[in-house]
Amino acid sequence: MSDENLYTPPAIWTWDQESGGKFANINRPIAGATHDAELSVGKHPLQLYSVATPNGVKVTVMLEELLALGHTGAEYDAWLINIFEGEQFSSGYVKLNPNSKIPVMEDRSTATPTRIFESGSILLYLAEKFGEFLPKDPAAKTEAMNWLFWQMGSAPFLGGGFGHFYAYAPSKMEYPIDRFTMEVKRQLDVLDRHLADNEYLAGSEYSIADMATWP
Numbered sequence: 001m002s003d004e005n006l007y008t009p010p011a012i013w014t015w016d017q018e019s020g021g022k023f024a025n026i027n028r029p030i031a032g033a034t035h036d037a038e039l040s041v042g043k044h045p046l047q048l049y050s051v052a053t054p055n056g057v058k059v060t061v062m063l064e065e066l067l068a069l070g071h072t073g074a075e076y077d078a079w080l081i082n083i084f085e086g087e088q089f090s091s092g093y094v095k096l097n098p099n100s101k102i103p104v105m106e107d108r109s110t111a112t113p114t115r116i117f118e119s120g121s122i123l124l125y126l127a128e129k130f131g132e133f134l135p136k137d138p139a140a141k142t143e144a145m146n147w148l149f150w151q152m153g154s155a156p157f158l159g160g161g162f163g164h165f166y167a168y169a170p171s172k173m174e175y176p177i178d179r180f181t182m183e184v185k186r187q188l189d190v191l192d193r194h195l196a197d198n199e200y201l202a203g204s205e206y207s208i209a210d211m212a213t214w215p
């Protein structure tokens, strides 16, 4: 490991400069809106604000699966959020997702519109609303939840960390690349071993855990 990457962290970190790297223009240490703009609303019961990243794809897979089963209540308007341009920080978007990440969904078929953020929460909301893709058997349902939370808790953060240091950071640093690569590979091995003995993550039934994990 070379010395050029040595950094002595200050006792109290302050935001003095952009961190560098591909997403420096949208990275800030504070939450909230950066500009005023309302979101578009279409005619369907569900409004989805997203983009086709792995986290975004989870929800479109679920909606398309529901539509394929004939659930017309799952008709949705899909609005593209350009996260490279910071559209996730508009006042309208932050009202639906205070965490400013895609995807977010609004269900306008409820008495007052319901906002749903976090891809796992959206999958669970849709599974319960339509009674699909979540096993009815309690043991299998728990297994689906185990894998859904496993995916949510590990993959995006680890995959994101891996991708950041491997591809987007302003310089290539051995330590974080090795650290993230090792853990991403271990997580994939967890998955591989489980799927060696099970057709789907929850056992024999295709569920929202698979939809979360596949992308």
Ligand SMILES: N[C@@H](CCC(=O)N[C@@H](CS)C(=O)NCC(=O)O)C(=O)O
Pocket (backbone or CB within 6 Å): 026, 053, 054, 055, 056, 083, 088, 100, 101, 102, 103, 117, 118, 119, 120, 152, 156
């Ligand atoms: N835990 C969140 C993660 C969502 C997430 O990380 N979204 C990324 C794209 S995959 C995003 O919106 N990035 C924009 C940003 O960080 O400003 C979820 O599952 O919904």
